[in-house]
Amino acid sequence: EPEVTQTPSHQVTQMGQEVILRCVPISNHLYFYWYRQILGQKVEFLVSFYNNEISEKSEIFDDQFSVERPDGSNFTLKIRSTKLEDSAMYFCATRDYNEQFFGPGTRLTVL
Protein backbone atom coordinates (compact mmCIF):
# COMPACT_ATOMS: atom_id res chain seq x y z
CA GLU A 1 0.00 0.00 0.00
CA PRO A 2 1.40 3.45 -0.93
CA GLU A 3 2.61 5.52 2.00
CA VAL A 4 4.13 8.87 2.81
CA THR A 5 7.82 8.67 3.68
CA GLN A 6 9.92 11.20 5.56
CA THR A 7 13.64 11.71 6.08
CA PRO A 8 15.48 11.95 8.33
CA SER A 9 13.64 10.21 11.13
CA HIS A 10 15.60 12.23 13.68
CA GLN A 11 17.52 15.49 13.23
CA VAL A 12 19.60 17.13 15.91
CA THR A 13 20.82 20.66 15.24
CA GLN A 14 22.27 23.66 16.98
CA MET A 15 20.15 26.75 17.53
CA GLY A 16 20.51 29.13 14.60
CA GLN A 17 21.28 26.41 12.06
CA GLU A 18 19.22 25.67 8.97
CA VAL A 19 17.42 22.35 8.62
CA ILE A 20 15.59 20.78 5.71
CA LEU A 21 13.02 18.09 6.34
CA ARG A 22 12.07 15.91 3.39
CA CYS A 23 8.89 14.12 2.45
CA VAL A 24 7.98 11.87 -0.46
CA PRO A 25 4.21 12.12 -0.91
CA ILE A 26 1.97 9.35 -2.17
CA SER A 27 2.13 9.50 -5.95
CA ASN A 28 -0.91 11.05 -7.64
CA HIS A 29 -1.83 12.99 -4.52
CA LEU A 30 -2.04 16.69 -5.27
CA TYR A 31 -2.37 18.33 -1.85
CA PHE A 32 0.47 18.44 0.62
CA TYR A 33 0.75 19.59 4.21
CA TRP A 34 3.16 20.01 7.07
CA TYR A 35 2.03 19.66 10.68
CA ARG A 36 4.01 19.66 13.87
CA GLN A 37 3.53 18.17 17.31
CA ILE A 38 5.42 19.47 20.29
CA LEU A 39 5.98 16.75 22.87
CA GLY A 40 2.83 16.14 24.87
CA GLN A 41 0.74 18.58 22.82
CA LYS A 42 -1.70 18.24 19.97
CA VAL A 43 -0.90 18.10 16.29
CA GLU A 44 -0.88 21.62 14.78
CA PHE A 45 -1.30 22.70 11.16
CA LEU A 46 1.65 24.58 9.67
CA VAL A 47 1.08 24.94 5.94
CA SER A 48 -0.79 23.54 2.97
CA PHE A 49 0.58 23.39 -0.58
CA TYR A 50 -1.18 22.87 -3.88
CA ASN A 51 -0.29 23.49 -7.49
CA ASN A 52 3.25 24.47 -6.54
CA GLU A 53 2.28 27.23 -4.17
CA ILE A 54 1.27 27.75 -0.57
CA SER A 55 -2.50 27.63 -0.10
CA GLU A 56 -2.62 28.51 3.56
CA LYS A 57 -0.21 28.95 6.43
CA SER A 58 -0.69 29.20 10.17
CA GLU A 59 0.66 31.83 12.54
CA ILE A 60 3.44 29.41 13.43
CA PHE A 61 4.69 29.42 9.83
CA ASP A 62 6.66 32.66 9.97
CA ASP A 63 9.42 33.97 7.70
CA GLN A 64 11.84 31.37 9.05
CA PHE A 65 9.84 28.61 7.40
CA SER A 66 9.56 27.77 3.72
CA VAL A 67 8.28 24.87 1.64
CA GLU A 68 8.93 23.74 -1.87
CA ARG A 69 8.57 20.83 -4.24
CA PRO A 70 11.90 21.07 -6.01
CA ASP A 71 11.78 18.06 -8.30
CA GLY A 72 8.17 16.98 -8.60
CA SER A 73 8.55 14.18 -6.07
CA ASN A 74 10.05 15.51 -2.84
CA PHE A 75 8.21 18.02 -0.69
CA THR A 76 10.49 19.89 1.71
CA LEU A 77 10.15 22.06 4.80
CA LYS A 78 13.05 24.38 5.51
CA ILE A 79 13.65 26.20 8.78
CA ARG A 80 16.29 28.86 8.14
CA SER A 81 17.44 29.64 11.66
CA THR A 82 16.19 27.14 14.19
CA LYS A 83 15.09 28.12 17.67
CA LEU A 84 14.81 25.97 20.77
CA GLU A 85 11.02 26.10 20.52
CA ASP A 86 11.15 24.53 17.05
CA SER A 87 11.92 21.20 18.72
CA ALA A 88 9.00 18.94 17.80
CA MET A 89 7.83 16.09 15.61
CA TYR A 90 7.16 17.33 12.08
CA PHE A 91 4.67 15.39 10.01
CA CYS A 92 4.14 15.57 6.29
CA ALA A 93 0.67 14.66 5.03
CA THR A 94 -0.81 14.22 1.59
CA ARG A 95 -4.42 14.21 0.63
CA ASP A 96 -6.60 12.11 -1.60
CA TYR A 97 -10.22 13.31 -1.84
CA ASN A 98 -11.28 13.83 1.81
CA GLU A 99 -8.53 11.89 3.53
CA GLN A 100 -5.11 13.01 4.70
CA PHE A 101 -2.39 10.40 5.12
CA PHE A 102 0.51 11.12 7.41
CA GLY A 103 4.14 10.18 7.24
CA PRO A 104 6.03 8.70 10.19
CA GLY A 105 7.46 12.09 11.12
CA THR A 106 10.85 13.69 11.71
CA ARG A 107 11.85 14.36 15.27
CA LEU A 108 13.70 17.70 15.32
CA THR A 109 15.79 18.46 18.38
CA VAL A 110 17.28 21.95 18.62
CA LEU A 111 20.08 22.32 21.16
Place this chain on the structure above:
Amino acid sequence: TQLLEQSPQFLSIQEGENLTVYCNSSSVFSSLQWYRQEPGEGPVLLVTVVTGGEVKKLKRLTFQFGDARKDSSLHITAAQPGDTGLYLCAGAIRSGTPDKLIFGTGTRLQVFP
Protein backbone atom coordinates in the same frame (compact mmCIF):
# COMPACT_ATOMS: atom_id res chain seq x y z
CA THR B 1 -9.89 30.06 16.44
CA GLN B 2 -11.31 26.62 15.82
CA LEU B 3 -11.13 24.22 18.73
CA LEU B 4 -11.87 20.53 18.90
CA GLU B 5 -12.34 19.17 22.39
CA GLN B 6 -11.90 15.49 23.01
CA SER B 7 -13.07 13.62 26.08
CA PRO B 8 -12.07 11.84 28.09
CA GLN B 9 -8.35 12.60 27.94
CA PHE B 10 -7.44 9.31 29.60
CA LEU B 11 -9.33 6.06 29.84
CA SER B 12 -8.26 2.88 31.59
CA ILE B 13 -10.54 -0.10 31.25
CA GLN B 14 -10.57 -3.88 31.50
CA GLU B 15 -10.60 -6.13 28.46
CA GLY B 16 -14.15 -6.75 27.29
CA GLU B 17 -15.59 -3.42 28.39
CA ASN B 18 -17.20 -0.93 26.04
CA LEU B 19 -16.17 2.69 25.75
CA THR B 20 -17.03 5.88 23.93
CA VAL B 21 -14.76 8.80 23.06
CA TYR B 22 -16.27 12.16 22.20
CA CYS B 23 -15.09 14.93 19.96
CA ASN B 24 -16.90 18.29 20.13
CA SER B 25 -16.58 21.69 18.52
CA SER B 26 -18.55 24.83 17.82
CA SER B 27 -17.21 24.77 14.25
CA VAL B 28 -18.77 22.97 11.30
CA PHE B 29 -16.42 20.58 9.52
CA SER B 30 -16.49 19.47 5.90
CA SER B 31 -15.34 16.05 7.11
CA LEU B 32 -13.94 14.48 10.24
CA GLN B 33 -11.22 11.92 10.53
CA TRP B 34 -10.21 9.59 13.33
CA TYR B 35 -6.59 8.59 13.70
CA ARG B 36 -4.64 6.35 16.00
CA GLN B 37 -1.12 7.37 16.96
CA GLU B 38 1.58 5.22 18.53
CA PRO B 39 4.44 6.89 20.47
CA GLY B 40 7.01 8.44 18.14
CA GLU B 41 5.00 7.68 15.01
CA GLY B 42 2.66 9.52 12.70
CA PRO B 43 -1.14 9.41 12.97
CA VAL B 44 -2.65 6.43 11.15
CA LEU B 45 -6.03 7.02 9.56
CA LEU B 46 -8.86 4.87 10.88
CA VAL B 47 -11.91 6.39 9.20
CA THR B 48 -13.33 9.49 7.54
CA VAL B 49 -16.91 10.64 8.01
CA VAL B 50 -18.34 13.23 5.66
CA THR B 51 -22.13 13.38 5.89
CA GLY B 52 -24.01 14.66 8.93
CA GLY B 53 -25.46 11.69 10.83
CA GLU B 54 -23.15 9.25 9.10
CA VAL B 55 -22.22 6.05 10.95
CA LYS B 56 -19.27 3.89 9.95
CA LYS B 57 -18.17 0.60 11.44
CA LEU B 58 -14.67 -0.82 11.45
CA LYS B 59 -14.86 -4.23 13.13
CA ARG B 60 -15.50 -3.42 16.82
CA LEU B 61 -15.18 0.34 16.26
CA THR B 62 -18.21 2.47 15.44
CA PHE B 63 -17.79 6.08 14.35
CA GLN B 64 -20.58 8.63 14.18
CA PHE B 65 -20.66 12.14 12.75
CA GLY B 66 -23.14 14.55 14.34
CA ASP B 67 -26.08 15.76 12.29
CA ALA B 68 -24.72 19.32 12.32
CA ARG B 69 -21.19 18.11 11.48
CA LYS B 70 -19.79 19.71 14.65
CA ASP B 71 -19.15 16.61 16.71
CA SER B 72 -18.28 12.95 16.46
CA SER B 73 -17.95 9.87 18.61
CA LEU B 74 -15.93 6.69 18.56
CA HIS B 75 -17.41 3.66 20.29
CA ILE B 76 -15.37 0.52 20.91
CA THR B 77 -17.20 -2.68 21.76
CA ALA B 78 -15.49 -5.37 23.84
CA ALA B 79 -12.15 -3.56 24.04
CA GLN B 80 -8.99 -5.62 23.72
CA PRO B 81 -5.41 -4.88 24.87
CA GLY B 82 -4.50 -4.33 21.21
CA ASP B 83 -6.80 -1.29 21.21
CA THR B 84 -4.44 0.47 23.61
CA GLY B 85 -3.17 3.72 22.11
CA LEU B 86 -3.80 7.40 21.47
CA TYR B 87 -6.95 8.19 19.50
CA LEU B 88 -7.18 11.53 17.72
CA CYS B 89 -10.08 13.19 16.01
CA ALA B 90 -9.38 15.81 13.36
CA GLY B 91 -11.88 18.07 11.66
CA ALA B 92 -11.33 19.37 8.14
CA ILE B 93 -11.86 23.11 7.85
CA ARG B 94 -12.71 24.32 4.39
CA SER B 95 -10.92 27.66 4.56
CA GLY B 96 -9.41 27.36 1.14
CA THR B 97 -7.94 24.72 -1.08
CA PRO B 98 -6.92 22.33 0.30
CA ASP B 99 -8.72 21.73 3.59
CA LYS B 100 -6.57 21.82 6.72
CA LEU B 101 -7.11 19.58 9.74
CA ILE B 102 -7.77 20.81 13.25
CA PHE B 103 -6.79 18.13 15.73
CA GLY B 104 -8.30 17.31 19.07
CA THR B 105 -6.12 16.84 22.13
CA GLY B 106 -6.44 13.07 21.97
CA THR B 107 -7.73 10.27 24.17
CA ARG B 108 -5.17 7.91 25.60
CA LEU B 109 -6.75 4.48 26.00
CA GLN B 110 -5.28 1.71 28.13
CA VAL B 111 -6.96 -1.68 28.01
CA PHE B 112 -5.83 -4.14 30.66
CA PRO B 113 -6.06 -7.91 30.10
